Structure formats: C-alpha cells, structure tokens
Amino acid sequence: MADRIFAAVLLAVTIGYAVIAFTVIRAPFQYDPLGPESWPRILSIVAILCLLYILWKPDAIGFDMTRQVWFRLGAAVVLLLAYSDLYEPLGFILSTILFATIMALMLGAPRLRAVGFGIAAGVFGWLLCVTLMDLNLPEGALYEAVDDSFQQTEEEGAS
C-alpha cells in the first residue's frame, strides 16, 4: 500500500514534469536535431512506465512503525528545520548547543550529559572548524550586534 501511495505521488510529479517537457520547454532557434526538450521527454516516458509498473505490481511493504517512532521522526525533522532556521540568527555556537542538547535528550541521553555534549559540540565545533580549519560559519546576529556596537564605541573613542 505504501508503495502505491508513494508511486502515485511520484507519478503526479512526473506527469507535471512531462507536461512541461512536452509543452513549455522550447528553444527559440536551434540547429541540432535534439533540442533541450527531447531528453526530458525521453526521461519522463521511462519514469512513467516504471511508476505504472510499480502501481500495477507493488511490493508488499508496510511501514511497521509504532506511533512513538513516527513521533520521534517527526520531532527530529522539526528539530532539523528549526536548526536550519536559527543557524544564521543565533550563530553556529548557540544553535548547535541547543540542537545537539535537545536531540540527544530526545534520543534518550541523560540530562546533564546531554547538556555537556551540546556545549562541547558547539564550542569545540567552532574552535575546530573556524579557528583551526578556517571554515566560514555564522557568528550569529547577537554576536554581530555586540561586535558592531563595540567597534562603534571604539571609533567614537578614537575620534
């Protein structure tokens, strides 16, 4: 059943892909026998044939997962999305401390250790990547604001 639902969703997407390939994509002028639309057309036909086969003869796969596992997975995805959202505003260190702590707690780590792990991941990650390997990571709006005002006062003091 899961197979059929997934194939049906993919089929809808592929049909959209095919419609665009057959109607929208067109080169204003071209000398080659195959234009930009031919290859997507071929691919969409192959994909639709494969999907029809899966719809016709799906594998018997059930998502044998308890509600608890679904919840855990959903929570993990939400956490990841929140992490992506806060990555720049909070900066690498703070967002990583939060994410790693909450994720470890959710996956069953003891409370204090999870916090320790989170702080270690954030601080050592920053030291390792930025200080040692010179990679580019977000400092965070908070740090930047503090940094800016600090520089401003410094400039004022100089003038």
Added chain:
Amino acid sequence: MDAVLSGLATGFSVALDPFNLMLVLVGCFVGTLIGALPGLGPINGVAILLPIAYGLGFQPEAALILLAGIYYGAEYGGRISSILLNVPGDAGAVMTTLDGNPLARAGQAGRALSLSAVASFVGGTFAVILMSLFAPALAGFAVTFGPADYVALMVFAFASLASLVGKSTVKTLLGATIGLMLATIGIDANTGVPRYTFGIPDILAGIDFLIVVVGLFGMAELLTLVEQQARGTLKSLPVDRSFVTMADLAKSKWTIARSSVIGFFIGILPGTGASVASAVAYGTEKRISDTEGTFGKGDVRGLAAPEAANNAAAGGSMVPMLTLGIPGSGTTAILLGALLMFNIQPGPTMFTQRPEVAWGLVASMYIGNVALLVINLPLVGLFARMLTIPQHYLTPLIAVLAFIGIYTIVGNPHDLFMITMLGVFGWFLRKLDFSLAPIILGFVLGGLFEDNLRRALSISGGDWSILVSNWKSILLYVLALFVVVLPIWLARRARGNAMQDAESH
C-alpha cells in the same frame, strides 16, 4: 609498461609529499572510525565529509586523496562493527557478519579482526596493482570512443546497475531516472533555455551536487538512525588478545586470492560496488570450499572472502571512474562529483592531462593500504571502543557535520532546508526498498548522457541509427543485454533445478 612506471613515479612524488602523506593517513584513520560506527558506511562518510574537504581549499589531488582515504578506510572499518556487533556498517559489510560474528562470539574476536584486516589488505593491494596496470591501457582505448559509444556505455552502466543493484530492477531503474531528471534542472548548456527552474535564481545553474549528496546520504541516514533508535540498544563483544595464526592464513590463502579477483572485476562493472562483490565472493567460496558445512558458524574462509572482495571492489570501482568517467559504485559517483567540482573532467584524457591527480590517487592507494594494515592491527581496540559511543550522541553529530559542510560551501541557509527535505525524501525511498546509489549515479551522469546523445545525433543529422553504427557500441549493447538477461536466466535455472530436486525426491 614504461608509461605505468613513469606514471607511478609521478604519482608517488605527489603522494609522498609530506602534506599529502598526512592526508592519506588522516583519511584512512577517519575513514576507519566512520566505517566502525554502526550504521555508517563509506558512502555516508564520504558524503558528509565531502563539503568540509572541499571547503578547506586544498589542491584537487590533495582533496581527492583525502576522500579516497576515507572511502577505503571506511571499507576497512566496516568489518569492525560487523564482527563485534553483528551490525553491518553498510551493504558491503553484510556478508562479513555471517562468519565474523560467530568467531567473535566464540571468544576469538581478536583473531577475526586481524584475519579480516590481512584479507582486506591483500584484496585492496591486489586491486591497486591491477588498477595501475589496466587503467592506462583502458584509458588509451577509451580515447577512441565517440559520442555514440558513450551513449552505449551509459546504457550498459544503467543496465548493470538495474540488474545487479537493489532488490527490485524497476525501482533501481526508476531511481536512476529520478537522478537523471534531477540533473535536467537548470539552464541547458547547449541552447541557454532554462528548464524546470520556475524562475528561482538559486537553481539556474542546476541543483548543487553537494546538496543532493549530503541530503540523500547524510540526512537520510540520520533519519534512519533516529528511527532505529527506539528499537533497543546495541551490545558490543569484547576484543580479546587472540590473533590470526599462520594456519588461518594458509587455510584461507586461495580464498583470499579468488575473492580478490572476483571483487576487482565486479567492482569494475559500472554501478556495482562492494555489496555485490562481497555477496558473490562469499557465495562462490561457500560453493567451492564449504565441504564440512562450517560456513556461517565462524569459518575463517567465510570471513576472509567477503573482506578481500569488498576492498578489491573499492579499488576496482575506481577504474571506470578514472578511465571512462563512469563511476563503478555509489561512493565513486560522489568522488566523481568531487572531481567535477574541481573542474576536472574524469575520463580517458585524465591520465595524460592531469597525471598528478590520476596517478597521485593511485599511489596514495598503495600507501593507504599499507597504512590501514599498520594502524588497524594495533589500534583495533581503539576503533572497537568507538562502537560503545551511544547513538544518542552520534546522531546529532551527523547533522552538525552536514550543516557545517553545506553552510561552508554554499553559505545559504535555504540550502540547509533543502538537505533536510531531501533527507526526508531519501528516508522514504530507503524505507520503500529503493537503493539510493542509482539516484546519485543518474544525477552525476545525467549531463554527460544527454550531451553525448545530442552530440551523436548532431553528427548524424538526426539519424538515430548512428547509435548502433559502430562495433564498440554494438558490443556494449550486447553486454548490456547480457547483464540484464543472465541473472534472470540463472534464477530460472536455479528454480528449475530446485523443482527437479523436489520431483526426484
């Protein structure tokens, strides 16, 4: 032969450069760590660390040496979790659990680990030697390939992929097609027409390779780990002081030799990497040597066969990548993408145009194999301790690493959303028995496939018969048909034999 020797000389001068030598060692060490972690295999390790390696701003040959070290290091390390935990790191290490874990349970973990390290070393070294002999010759031949031959080669690659990888042929084919379709997004290089960009400027140049790789392999793996988390914990067996004996080696020497050959040649087949190689080697060895029915109960030969084969396959799968530009496995597809990011087009001309990259990589594999044997024998206890790192710390770390990598390269928070969503998509695909390697192969090869098809038809003025006008392409189509039909025929015959057996009893 002279070309090989002078090439190797160039290669060793690159690989023995102190900085590159350090990268080989670091790559092997990190790779073994990653391979040893349960659930993480070579492909995830390379996928998660690729953006970081790229972001460090190394020379192309240095970055490639590091990534290749991680690749075969992880191939080595996979056996540790297979033997001690009975949990294979990836599909290539599944066969190692069959005889490795019983040995460890019988209190011979040290013997199993050291024997498998030796088997891995022999398999890996054998593959590198064959590679340095064959690759230049194959590259020399591949220079004569025209666009039509390349189209045939791609068809052959996808045919062997569909027939040998994954549980369902149709799903593997669909996976490859999804990859090819993803590759069509962006501006068409020939005409400048945007395709499937929907006016979003971020994807005009196509979906970033790194995002697809980290999303499908890194993040999907993370979600799988989260899913399995709730299903009980893992218990590691202790590493004892037992060690491989000369008698073990004498008993398994022909096994190792046979499996290395099998592994290398299966590795060369496009798309089929360590998992198929180790399964075939184990099956063959069981048929040849299992006279007393000891396989599966802790037979040293049953342990040596898949380990020699999967390391030989890792070397073998580099051959088509370096000589033809067609990756031999999912992991080499990622390495190929890495080369493209450095503006190096892998293919027949790479050995002549960028000898320092091609030969440097080959030479680093010689060094890496020796280094892996040396660090694996005494340090196996340290790696085994990695197994006891609780999953609840490991899983968040994967996300942190993936985020660091993507943000460093692309520097755009939207891409962090993209990898998360691709991870969800990849998790669904895995749950439904799709293997992810075909998708990445399709994605990497998409541009090449389309370009060659269009070029071939431009040459012939739109006449499709150019695709079969040459003996090379016809041979490749015949081979493609062969790899599709042969497994089906073998399965039929096996079933027929079983039926006959049932009737005669």
